[in-house]
Amino acid sequence: MRTQATLQKWGNSIALRLSGNLKSIPQFEEGDVVDIEVSEEGLQIRKAKGKKLTEAELISGLDAYTAHADEMAQPVSKELGY
Numbered sequence: 001m002r003t004q005a006t007l008q009k010w011g012n013s014i015a016l017r018l019s020g021n022l023k024s025i026p027q028f029e030e031g032d033v034v035d036i037e038v039s040e041e042g043l044q045i046r047k048a049k050g051k052k053l054t055e056a057e058l059i060s061g062l063d064a065y066t067a068h069a070d071e072m073a074q075p076v077s078k079e080l081g082y
Contacts, residue, residue, distance in 0.1 A: 001021065003022060005018070005019075005022065027047060033047075033052050035048045035049075
């Protein structure tokens, strides 16, 4: 399948939205994690291999030291709207 799409501003980012016939690419569905390879010729997007990690899996094994808790910012009252 070959088609064209337009890069669009989305918040502070540039987005490539998959719409029309692109949203029915075989083997891809909403929520899939993808690997993106950038080269001189453009982008190559592939479905990521392996399972999608949950938030609990991503933070498992963290402690105060490895999470850099000593570097946590301490907001001042003005930043909190007081």
